[in-house]
Amino acid sequence: MEQHVATAKDNRLTYYVLRRKGMRNMRLRVNDKGQAVVSCSSRVPLERINAFVIKNADWLISELSKIKSEGVLEERKYLTCEKYLFAGKEYMLVVIEGEREYVGTVGDNLALVVKDKNDFERKRKLVDNWYKNKAKELFAERFEYCVNNYREIFPDNYKLSIRQMKARWGTCIINKKTVVLNFKLVYADVRYLDYVIMHELCHFYHKNHDASFYGMLARFIPDYKALRKGLTSYYIRYSHL
Numbered sequence: 001m002e003q004h005v006a007t008a009k010d011n012r013l014t015y016y017v018l019r020r021k022g023m024r025n026m027r028l029r030v031n032d033k034g035q036a037v038v039s040c041s042s043r044v045p046l047e048r049i050n051a052f053v054i055k056n057a058d059w060l061i062s063e064l065s066k067i068k069s070e071g072v073l074e075e076r077k078y079l080t081c082e083k084y085l086f087a088g089k090e091y092m093l094v095v096i097e098g099e100r101e102y103v104g105t106v107g108d109n110l111a112l113v114v115k116d117k118n119d120f121e122r123k124r125k126l127v128d129n130w131y132k133n134k135a136k137e138l139f140a141e142r143f144e145y146c147v148n149n150y151r152e153i154f155p156d157n158y159k160l161s162i163r164q165m166k167a168r169w170g171t172c173i174i175n176k177k178t179v180v181l182n183f184k185l186v187y188a189d190v191r192y193l194d195y196v197i198m199h200e201l202c203h204f205y206h207k208n209h210d211a212s213f214y215g216m217l218a219r220f221i222p223d224y225k226a227l228r229k230g231l232t233s234y235y236i237r238y239s240h241l
Contacts, residue, residue: 004049016035086134101115142197146194165182169181170182
């Protein structure tokens with residue numbers, strides 16, 4: 001990625017440019033390393049990118065400040081008292097030795113029963129499988145809810161797919177009538193999950209992010225702008241997990 005510096009309000013803002021072929025709009029985000037990244041088409045001149053960063057300087061400074069004050073969560077060690085997020089709620093991990101292995105929420109705790117408390121790989125596998133199963137269950141439930149709630153507008157038999165994605169919360173395959181969701185949405189509150197689902201469903205009517213697209217999205221998710229910004233904090237804290 002290209003590295004550049006913009007100056008805004010007496011702040012030197014270091015940012016990186018990730019050029020993607022065919023990308024129509026510019027997108028500014030803060031990645032899991034605390035770096036500001038602008039994704040854009042290979043044809044966008046640097047002057048325009050720099051102006052875009054300066055225009056969004058207030059937001060960027062605020063997000064970078066949050067990282068500095070809160071920090072990014074450390075890699076999981078699967079030890080008692082670690083914090084784990086599911087559907088917007090934090091749970092404290094409690095590791096217990098037992099013959100019948102199990103992972104599940106109990107009140108505010110995430111119970112992990114494993115035969116050997118010192119077996120890191122086994123603990124990792126058990127927790128990962130729990131997250132995968134919960135994602136399938138939760139995503140399917142919210143997807144069905146969103147489609148059925150507006151069945152007169154989305155009458156087709158849409159499909160759902162879940163993937164690990166680095167730079168997108170969701171995408172859609174129009175010719176296959178498939179919505180693809182980023183697995184990491186399993187950490188976010190269902191409000192954000194519904195927002196991403198409706199965002200992708202709107203693309204079956206409007207391919208580009210133009211006024212017509214956002215007008216349609218606003219009918220279903222009036223506060224979509226706030227939700228879009230809120231997702232950034234989830235990305236910063238949990239994208240590395």
